[in-house]
Amino acid sequence: MGPLAGVRVLDLTRVVSGPFCSMLLGDLGADVIKVEEPERGDDSRAFGPPFIGGESAYFLSVNRNKRSCAVNLRDEEGQRIVQQLAEHCDVLIDNFRPGTMERLGLDHHRLRVRNPRLVSCSITGFGRTGPDAQRPGYDLIIQGESGIMDITGAASGPPTKVGTSIGDLLTGQFAAQGILAALLERTRTGKGRHVDVSMLDSMASLLTFNAGIYFATGRSPTRRGNSHATIAPYETFETSDGWLNIGVANDKFWQLFCGVIARPDLATDPRFAKAADRVTLRDELVPLVADIIKQRTREAWITDLAAAGVPYGDIRSVQEVCEAEQMTSRGMILDMPHPTAGLVKNIASPFRFDDRAGADHVAPPLLGQHTAEVLREFLGLAEAKISDLIDRGVIRCQ
Structure with a gap:
């Protein structure tokens, strides 16, 4: 009941x-x-x-x-x-x-x-x-x-x-x-x-922070594809055999992510040390990350990102969602x-x-x-x- x-x-x-x-x-x-x-x-x-x-x-x-x-x-x-x-x-x-x-x-x-x-x-x-x-x-x-x-x-x-x-x-x-x-x-x-x-x-x-940006700046936000207006890198990346969402949502995840991609130099680079800096320098950072992600398979990245605790997500079809064990096991x-x-x-x-x-x-x-x-x-x-x-x-x- x-x-x-x-x-x-x-x-x-x-x-x-x-x-x-x-x-x-x-x-x-x-x-x-x-x-x-x-x-x-x-x-x-x-x-x-x-x-x-x-x-x-x-x-x-x-x-x-x-x-x-x-x-x-x-x-x-x-x-x-x-x-x-x-x-x-x-x-x-x-x-x-x-x-x-x-x-x-x-x-x-x-x-x-x-x-x-x-x-x-x-x-x-x-x-x-x-x-x-x-x-x-x-x-x-x-x-x-x-x-x-x-x-x-x-x-x-x-x-x-x-x-x-x-x-x-x-x-x-x-x-x-x-x-x-x-x-x-x-x-x-x-x-x-x-x-x-x-x-x-x-x-x-639903405009929430998008309206907030307009109210704060007087400028209307524009289309950004799959990137985020105030977080980077936080978008869809192409691997060697498919696509993957990666969400480096804070400085802790940035440090972990740099370990996953084997780039400790980026973790200590003062240009990218803070979340706001990574957003400001998105045009420099995202292409660099994209080149790295494209070098390995989707499954390889998923394994390493999961082990490190970095937020990631597969790009699933409707069929895959409807048949996913996570969905069926929970009724x-x-x-x-x-x-x-x-x-x-x-x-x-x-x-x-x-x-x-x-x-x-x-x-x-x-x-x-x-x-x-x-x-x-x-x-x-x-x-x-x-x-x-x-x-x-x-x-x-x-």
Whole structure:
């Protein structure tokens, strides 16, 4: 049983940021009711290929530990059903554009009249206020608008996006964190709170020391490839047969590193004695180190760096990560039986309590798989009423 056992979450989100947020809550033990459009469901059900047993691998990656309840929110009775479901829930999450929940009669002001303990969360692209509030927010767009793309990529190359949907995923994490904080506050006040999280705000918060450099100097940081703005050598180096990350993050590691590369003269060279000096003289130091690293194999350097305790890292493929013993031995690869897709594999959330991974996980649901179950359980609807709602296109049952 997870720490959020007994917490009911009504999830009106789709695609990535919201579903990732609600999946994290589900991984922690919450009962997540995923409300989907009856005809097509969550947009990401159509994202592919690949598809597995008719299910999108994309959808399957961020929707475990949920029950699917397919309700037509364009229908007034469908809206009333969701309003009634919200009365029985602790949390409601949406990622519609600002104003949509108000039009649906599902805004937090209205719902909290009927359920004062409800914690609601709105995830938007640019925020609920400001001149860009109505702009659609997609990960690529937000990566560019937030400044992240401008500092990512080779110095002489174009702006480059991060290789995963980091804007969506980070926003989902912040939303989950805000929801948990509001639930904790509710234990003291007895009242819910509305959490407002935007993708732009979330991504801009990652600028941290890059923004600090601008605030301190008035100069905007530029792309540096894999090097670090304030640490050197701290980047990717080419060996004789591949690539390797080496992070000489302080003066102690510099001394150890000079021993590994058999250059004690560099350890005593006053030009490179201090971390700040190594950054200032990066253009002299890094090419020198690069020439040395290129003379031996990746495995040879890994062996010596590990023995000396110098931070290093292999450059692994997604396949290598998914099959790594470090991941499998810690239960980070989940196997979940699915009605049509067979055995669905996911990477688990990193939560561990008392050094134990979470409980058993349930595969992402089929569209409308739990509609009847949820309406019976929450609203006490009879079978005849459920059949009537199906016939009129208000709900869908699998």
